[in-house]
Amino acid sequence: MTSPSISSFFKELTAPDNFQSKKQQLEDFSTRHFQQKNRIVLITSGGTTVPLESRTVRFIDNFSIGRRGATSAEYFLKQGYAVLYLYRHRSLQPFHHRLDKNILDVLTVNRNNGATINVQAPFVESLAPVVQQYHLYHDSGMLCQVDFTTLDEYLLLLRAACEALRHFDKSALVYLAAAVSDFYIPAAQLPEHKIQSSNGKLQLSLEMTPKLLKPLVKDWVPNAFTVSFKLETDPEIMIAKAKGALETYKHQMVIANLLHTRRKEVVMISSDLEERVLLTDDDLDAGKEIEEPLIARLVAIHAETLS
Amino acid sequence: MTSPSISSFFKELTAPDNFQSKKQQLEDFSTRHFQQKNRIVLITSGGTTVPLESRTVRFIDNFSIGRRGATSAEYFLKQGYAVLYLYRHRSLQPFHHRLDKNILDVLTVNRNNGATINVQAPFVESLAPVVQQYHLYHDSGMLCQVDFTTLDEYLLLLRAACEALRHFDKSALVYLAAAVSDFYIPAAQLPEHKIQSSNGKLQLSLEMTPKLLKPLVKDWVPNAFTVSFKLETDPEIMIAKAKGALETYKHQMVIANLLHTRRKEVVMISSDLEERVLLTDDDLDAGKEIEEPLIARLVAIHAETLS
Structure with a gap:
């Protein structure tokens, strides 16, 4: 209820x-x-x-x-x-x-044998x-x-x-x-x-x-296996806030991350786990995405709860 | 200065x-x-x-x-x-x-004679x-x-x-x-x-x-010929607000419009003009856009100031 x-x-x-x-x-x-x-x-x-x-x-x-x-x-x-x-x-x-936002830049209209629109070869x-x-x-x-x-x-x-x-x-x-x-x-x-903006403040x-x-x-x-996120800007309080949320809501996992490093570092926190998922700068340059190892781990952890 | x-x-x-x-x-x-x-x-x-x-x-x-x-x-x-x-x-x-936001829906990969990506014929x-x-x-x-x-x-x-x-x-x-x-x-x-949300309000x-x-x-x-917009939600005050702006800033034109009719009706207001530009529902259904007659009039009015 x-x-x-x-x-x-x-x-x-x-x-x-x-x-x-x-x-x-x-x-x-x-x-x-x-x-x-x-x-x-x-x-x-x-x-x-x-x-x-x-x-x-x-x-x-x-x-x-x-x-x-x-x-x-x-x-x-x-x-x-x-x-x-x-x-x-x-x-x-x-x-x-994942489409280049300028998809129009890579499209060309070809007029031989009736019109076609193609993505340019490169x-x-x-x-x-x-x-x-x-x-x-x-x-x-x-x-x-x-x-x-x-x-x-x-x-x-x-x-x-x-x-x-x-x-x-x-x-x-x-x-x-x-x-x-x-x-x-x-x-x-x-x-x-619409709020009228005449009185100064x-x-x-x-x-x-x-x-x-x-x-x-x-x-x-x-x-269900419920995962929430904790996005902070202050590294000092991130883990404590995540643990606090887990304690308050009694769900399965909080993923903690900082605004400015969220694409290369997240921390999975559950009642019996505090696990960092990291990408190196080389990983990032190579186009790797932190969601790949994160989701792989999450799916494995979810599978354990089902067996 | x-x-x-x-x-x-x-x-x-x-x-x-x-x-x-x-x-x-x-x-x-x-x-x-x-x-x-x-x-x-x-x-x-x-x-x-x-x-x-x-x-x-x-x-x-x-x-x-x-x-x-x-x-x-x-x-x-x-x-x-x-x-x-x-x-x-x-x-x-x-x-x-003007691209369909689901551009991926209309793209197909063709694999004969090397890969190409085409917009589907229809x-x-x-x-x-x-x-x-x-x-x-x-x-x-x-x-x-x-x-x-x-x-x-x-x-x-x-x-x-x-x-x-x-x-x-x-x-x-x-x-x-x-x-x-x-x-x-x-x-x-x-x-x-990030503002911490603990104290209620x-x-x-x-x-x-x-x-x-x-x-x-x-x-x-x-x-320059300067045009500003006045977007309101209250039809009662729209024209008065537009004229007030023109008087305050002494520029060339205010285009007044209401949030919920802005695609079919705008009013061009200048010191010697109050001209409504309208589309009918049939115009809208036929894909007409109010910016076409609006910009045509604006360009004509701008041209007059240059002659």
């Missing part, structure tokens, strides 16, 4: 227009993979926005373009997991993010695996992408996704890589129109977002 | 790492087109961020993906203008934004003009793109771009479509590390951003 305060918090949230169809999509995907006896991972990715007006012009956002989530999704797919990817609208998506070798893997995992139905923008949408979809995963019991992994706003402005306190008062990790672990997916 | 308060405000701003090279890029582009006697437009596009911490995890952002700026840039190019496109990092870019007709126009305007050097993220970067680059345009006198058009934050937190008041106090339109019109590009 979810506590009354969490239930009433959820009642105040503003659902996206197409919430029911997204929910259905989550349930259909989950049901299919449950029947196929696949392991499944729910990945959340990107930042959430907190509107400062009800017809939103301004909002508070969290730094995250979703690289961790997008890259991790690919390595989970390669490990055979079905991937439910809950991501911030316009943040990075698996495979897509770029074919590096792009071909991206295009092929994208089609492989999309066509086989192993990847389901659902997007959100606001904190409200994120929370409602997260709960719906967890409910869809319930039947998986221990074979579900929940990988919470999204950067969720710690603060929000309750809908009842939002001005309808803008005073904002934000409430703390309830920690949804608590009902998630306790009620929504009590038997 | 810029006023002392504006000068001291600018001294406090944090320049991006590569500011000097971006400034040089702006100057080189401008010099070349001045020598070629082209008309030029500076377009600003996308939102600016206001960091809440000096090592930024959280920030305030303005709703804008940059569609107005990206689309307008294309119509200015078609009208023969050189386009200086100052845009928010990761916001929409001319031509790019999509060639619609994508070929986008690819061709992109290459046409990039290869001819008519488009220069420079990106920003924070409010500070935007303001420094805006001033640098205006200084680069100075020689154009009346043949420069300045089209301020970016959604600039009205409020900011002075660098001296920023906490270094987050109180933020933001200062009003100085109105840079004033020195822009008065000092930076006094003879």
Whole structure:
């Protein structure tokens, strides 16, 4: 049972227009993979926005373009997991993010024998695996992408996704890589129109977002293997904050990382483990990604809990 | 002469790492087109961020993906203008934004006679003009793109771009479509590390951003044709706010629009003009864009001031 305060918090949230169809999509995907006896991972990715007006012009956002989530999704797919990817609208998506952002630079229109559009020869070798893997995992139905923008949408979809995963019991992994706003402005306190900027200062008062990790672990997916992230800027407090989160929420793992070294160093922390995953600068220069060893370890640790 | 308060405000701003090279890029582009006697437009596009911490995890952002700026840039190019496109990092870019965001869906790897990657036949007709126009305007050097993220970067680059345009006198058009934050937190008041969320509430106090339109019109590009935008959510105050801005800043035009109808209706307001530009729903369904008639009128009005 979810506590009354969490239930009433959820009642105040503003659902996206197409919430029911997204929910259905989550349930259909989950049901299919449950029947196929696949392991499944729910990945959340990107930042959430907190509107400062009800017809939103301004909002508070969290730094995250979703690289961790997008890259991790690919390595989970390669490990055979079905991937439910809950991501911030316009943040990075698996495979897509590996396209050169100037894809137009490498496309050419050819007009002999009717028009064709081709990727220029020098770029074919590096792009071909991206295009092929994208089609492989999309066509086989192993990847389901659902997007959100606001904190409200994120929370409602997260709960719906967890409910869809319930039947998986221990074979579900929940990988919470999204950067969720710690603060929000309750809908009842939002001005309808754009805040007018005439009186010199803008005073904002934000409430703390309830920690949804608590009902998630306790009620929504009590038997799943749940992994949260702790992103800090201060190395002095990172490990302590991670251990504190583990103690508070009683989930399976916290992955701690620092904003400025997050692509080369993360620390996996669980009740009986404190394990550093590292890339060297040479690894980075060679194009290695820390999500590859991280997901490999995580999948192995998850497998141990299933045996 | 810029006023002392504006000068001291600018001294406090944090320049991006590569500011000097971006400034040089702006100057080189401008010099070349001045020598070629082209008309030029500076377009600003996308939102600016206001960091809440000096090592930024959280920030305030303005709703804008940059569609107005990206689309307008294309119509200015078609009208023969050189386009200086100052845009928010990761916001929409001319031509790019017309690619289906799922470009991977339409690409196929073919393995006969060595690997090639092609756009699938049904999509060639619609994508070929986008690819061709992109290459046409990039290869001819008519488009220069420079990106920003924070409010500070935007303001420094805006001033640098205006200084680069100075020689154009009346043949420069300045089209301020970016959604600039009205409020900011002075660098001296920023906490270094991520705000810790333990004490229940987050109180933020933001200062009003100085109105840079004033020195822009008065000092930076006094003879340019300067166009600003007024985006409101309340129809009751839109026109009055636009006229107020025109009176305060003494520039050439305000384009007023409402958040929820901005793709089908804008109002051009100048000292002797209040002209509505409208698309019907049928126009919208047929793929027409309001920037086409808007830029056509704007270019005509600009031409009148040059004759």
